[in-house]
Amino acid sequence: MQCSHSTDRPDLGQLPDDAVGLAALLRAWRARVGRRMGLGKPLPQVEVAAGIGMSERWYRDLERGAMPRLDARTLAALAVALRLCPDERATLFLYAAGGEPFPAVSAGSVDLTPLRRLLRLQPTQPAYLTDNAWNVLAHNEVMAEWFPWVRIPGANLVRWGLTDPEAREQMADWPRHGRAYLAMLRYAMAQYPGHPELAGILRAALADPECRRIWDDGPVIIANRDGHTFRLSIPRFAPHTVDVVAQVLHPVGYPGLRLTFLNPMTTSDD
Template sequence: MAGHSDLGRFLRRCRAALAPEDVGIAPATHGRRVRGLRREEVALLAGVSVDYYTRLEQGRHTSPSAAVVEALARVFQLDAAASAHLADLARPVRRGNQETPAQRVRPAMHQLIASMTEHPALVLGRRTDVLASNALARALLTDWTLLPPRQRNYIRWIFLDPAARDAFLDWPTVAAEVVGTLRLYAGRNPDDPQLSRLVGELTIRSPEFRTWWNGHYVHERTYGTKRMRHPEVGPITLRYEALAMPGDPDQTLFIYTTDPGSPSHDNLRLLGSLVARSGSTPGTTSATRTPRG
């Protein structure tokens, strides 16, 4: 999946994203023939030769030292997530392409999120696989338990279920960010065959995914806000916290809350009462149908 070619593509994307004035270089008085920085400028700022940096972009040198990676991250003004991604891409490519064992959520975690009757909660694993969710999360988003195991995946739902586009008022932002999250995973796990299949399917079936994936942007979801519209209760603005679980590698607990006293808080409570009354997940955005394919 990821590999030496991805290192070169990521470097080119970073170079194109910066203007000369962003790094203290006076703008040229005549037109530049390349967008962003020139290779010579990056090499000078990073303290490496132009030939060495060119070989990095072209995939002819594949294992830069930690010092070079750190220098390039500084030149490109990368945040912590993008710097870590650059370091992942610069590591020697692992071989094997072995299937990873299925992830399991501990029973105590299932009990914990099930007890959260006022807050939607779900656990995402590798490749944004949905490993667990409580009733309120399934009512708010979709009931993944009704889908075949292969389709219980958050990013797949985002791109292949039309109802997801209706659910998020800022769908392009939400979708682009989750692609960036998957890019981070790909950098850490370049030989994951299940990831290769997922990316292949989404690349073929979603032009938006293909564009964002090829852009090589990365995004680490730690906390944020999502604006949604639920067919049963109306608009809901949610804050989320993403909590890594040290005892369970590659599992993240997402908990959603609303501002007390807000219309969103009232609407989420109404949705919770509908769930409690029905004993299931009424009015989910796509609980009664399977995403395309």
């Protein structure tokens, strides 16, 4: 299992050249600013360059894939010029820095016993542990009762959510979930450039027409889904549905790992 930061760029298979990377995002963000301003076209490169105090040629080269040294002032000005949200701004800084400064740990390099024990202490709510590519490393019994697929060796949350027909049956308003998973993939690929499993998940997702349509619809970016509320149709609850809120924790001593708890909502939670 590849969980650590890798500097080797993987073979992206059938992905088009402009599907991933900072240059593609900059072009999409500039086009979005133009739409929001009612220009009917992308904001001109010369205006973006002027907003950050650089030459038009410098910015044009940046959109073509050049990666000059970018200081914090320039990055902050670029984020303002392109009207980036916090997660998009973080993505910009990640690309400029060459990825996450703290490499993710691998499941085989750390003792996961304390985290597994924490999962077992949750007797009533589904809880699970994933690595930086969303491979399921551990889960409690309730999680397996709700989602039996987590017992399968190699279970991966995002791959299941994007490519398994069961996910589309169990997640109400699946397109919203699909968009969120693809948005998290964009962010993760900026965190861990060249990560082969992330590229493989994206390649598999984009082979699906619906996922490809969502991906091509625009570069939505989400760092995490902490606090996200959604509705599930789980066979054990049929014919009823259950509303849950996801709480995502990042253990400081385990970079790249995520502890997620699905908390069923009740009327008193509203």
